[in-house]
Amino acid sequence: MYTEQVMDHFANPRNVGEIENADGIGEVGNAVCGDIMKMYIKVEDNVITDVKFKTYGCGSAIATSSIATEMIMGKTIEEALSLSNKAVVEALGGLPAHKIHCSVLAEQSIKAAIADYYTRQGIDPAPIVGVIPECEGGHCH
Amino acid sequence: MEKRFVYADNAATTKISKQVLEVMLPAMELYGNPSSLYALGSKSKQAIETARKQCADAIGADAKEIFFTSGGSEADNWAIKGAAARMEKLNKKHIISTAFEHHAVLHTLDALKKQGFEVTLLPVHENGIIRVDEFISALREDTGLVTIMFANNEIGTIQPIEQIGAICREKKIMFHVDAVQAVGNVHIDVKALNIDLMSVSGHKLHAPKGIGMLYIRKGVAIANLIDGGAQERGRRAGTENIASIVGFGKAMEIAANTVDSRIEKVTALRNRFIDGALKIERSRLNGDRDMRLCGNANVCFEGIEGESLLLMLDMQGICASSGSACTSGSLDPSHVLLAIGLPHEIAHGSLRITLTDENTIEDVDYILEKLPPIVDRLRQMSPLWEKIKKEENK
Numbered sequence: 001m002y003t004e005q006v007m008d009h010f011a012n013p014r015n016v017g018e019i020e021n022a023d024g025i026g027e028v029g030n031a032v033c034g035d036i037m038k039m040y041i042k043v044e045d046n047v048i049t050d051v052k053f054k055t056y057g058c059g060s061a062i063a064t065s066s067i068a069t070e071m072i073m074g075k076t077i078e079e080a081l082s083l084s085n086k087a088v089v090e091a092l093g094g095l096p097a098h099k100i101h102c103s104v105l106a107e108q109s110i111k112a113a114i115a116d117y118y119t120r121q122g123i124d125p126a127p128i129v130g131v132i133p134e135c136e137g138g139h140c141h
Numbered sequence: 142m143e144k145r146f147v148y149a150d151n152a153a154t155t156k157i158s159k160q161v162l163e164v165m166l167p168a169m170e171l172y173g174n175p176s177s178l179y180a181l182g183s184k185s186k187q188a189i190e191t192a193r194k195q196c197a198d199a200i201g202a203d204a205k206e207i208f209f210t211s212g213g214s215e216a217d218n219w220a221i222k223g224a225a226a227r228m229e230k231l232n233k234k235h236i237i238s239t240a241f242e243h244h245a246v247l248h249t250l251d252a253l254k255k256q257g258f259e260v261t262l263l264p265v266h267e268n269g270i271i272r273v274d275e276f277i278s279a280l281r282e283d284t285g286l287v288t289i290m291f292a293n294n295e296i297g298t299i300q301p302i303e304q305i306g307a308i309c310r311e312k313k314i315m316f317h318v319d320a321v322q323a324v325g326n327v328h329i330d331v332k333a334l335n336i337d338l339m340s341v342s343g344h345k346l347h348a349p350k351g352i353g354m355l356y357i358r359k360g361v362a363i364a365n366l367i368d369g370g371a372q373e374r375g376r377r378a379g380t381e382n383i384a385s386i387v388g389f390g391k392a393m394e395i396a397a398n399t400v401d402s403r404i405e406k407v408t409a410l411r412n413r414f415i416d417g418a419l420k421i422e423r424s425r426l427n428g429d430r431d432m433r434l435c436g437n438a439n440v441c442f443e444g445i446e447g448e449s450l451l452l453m454l455d456m457q458g459i460c461a462s463s464g465s466a467c468t469s470g471s472l473d474p475s476h477v478l479l480a481i482g483l484p485h486e487i488a489h490g491s492l493r494i495t496l497t498d499e500n501t502i503e504d505v506d507y508i509l510e511k512l513p514p515i516v517d518r519l520r521q522m523s524p525l526w527e528k529i530k531k532e533e534n535k
Contacts (some may be wrong), residue, residue: 010452016522029488031525034446034466034474038524054524058448099467114328 026112192390201260213342223363233285269298288336296428297437306335325396346390444526
């Protein structure tokens with residue numbers, strides 16, 4: 001069902017954990033749906049210098065969050081904001097159709113962390129990051 | 142412990158047993174059409190009738206009451222739709238079932254609802270067992286069919302079939318039992334239990350996929366399934382799947398003859414697993430502990446999701462299943478776990494281990510060795526677990 005890349009990131013997830021004194025923390029999803037992603041970022045001079053994640057969810061939820069952390073590490077905020085769920089799916093060599101929402105959550109968790117970073121800086125994130133829905137796809141209860 | 146391969150998903154399907162395979166291989170060469178007059182055909186016919194007798198003996202039925210099907214789903218569909226066709230003639234339109242039937246039953250009932258039938262689904266409560274008094278209250282003048290599973294496929298809970306059967310017989314209501322999970326794991330005597338229709342599947346009891354049966358009690362009139370030739374007494378036409386029928390007959394014979402020793406051995410294995418698994422903090426057993434199939438254990442671990450648990454178990458060579466949304470292929474966790482009242486977030490973290498007499502203590506101990514560190518690892522990366530622990534420390 002899963003590609004080698006998905007299984008690799010699931011079995012050996014990169015950047016798992018928390019960052020103490022993170023500059024931004026974003027959490028999306030909820031327990032009822034069966035997936036929660038929490039992203040921690042450290043930002044210096046507009047560059048993401050460290051990123052860690054914690055995920056409750058299925059194999060692809062863990063794999064998408066893992067690869068997403070790799071894809072934004074060392075990138076500027078703007079570059080990180082431009083990361084699309086599609087790019088995450090491509091980097092994993094594809095996801096089953098009913099797992100695409102995991103990649104959307106990964107994208108949103110990064111946006112949520114950046115929004116939190118902006119808020120802490122006293123900047124309104126809404127015009128930059130946009131609105132992050134509380135729950136992706138409206139499939140929740 | 143060295144890496145092992147442990148198949149612990151026997152409620153999903155089972156391995157074909159050696160004894161079954163042994164009788165099937167020569168049967169593969171019985172190419173004569175059982176309906177043909179010459180000796181070659183008679184040989185095939187004989188093989189089928191021997192199997193039919195084996196199936197009948199295994200459940201206390203007469204051979205004439207056994208009708209081979211392609212499996213459990215077909216048998217469920219036939220029983221329910223066939224009974225519904227009969228109900229129409231009797232001007233009855235009410236059917237009673239339970240909230241946690243297999244989808245082969247629930248979706249068939251959905252189809253009938255669209256045709257105007259009314260369906261009452263009995264609640265199954267926290268222990269996963271229907272209550273006879275609630276069944277009695279649900280009965281109506283126009284109740285024409287009761288369809289209740291012998292034992293649930295996910296949580297293994299055994300239903301009060303004997304009591305329901307007695308009431309149905311007294312009220313002359315057709316009683317169908319989906320016994321797909323139960324055969325070979327409990328004693329079944331269709332006459333003593335007053336069962337009118339009963340579905341059985343071969344691949345759950347070490348026979349191949351694609352074979353099963355419907356028991357239709359003599360005198361119970363339901364519509365035919367497939368019109369055509371005279372096979373299965375004209376009720377389910379089509380040239381027979383001889384080798385599978387032969388294998389199925391053998392499997393039924395073994396299942397019935399060894400049921401006592403199986404219950405004894407497998408119950409001990411299952412209890413060993415349950416006791417070990419429940420040592421993990423914030424875990425729970427789903428369904429009644431005693432009124433459940435000997436091989437079934439269904440446990441929830443808070444803070445983790447079932448699919449990732451299964452993937453990690455698979456990496457250790459352990460085959461199991463879960464009722465999480467991700468594994469059900471839908472957005473909701475299993476309807477069975479929701480029916481026994483589990484909240485979504487707990488149902489997502491379920492693990493089903495189903496054992497047979499081919500499993501060993503070493504298998505169970507291997508699972509118990511691998512499971513706790515996997516649960517722990519997933520919890521360490523779970524923000525939900527983090528929340529649960531924070532709540533605890535408040």
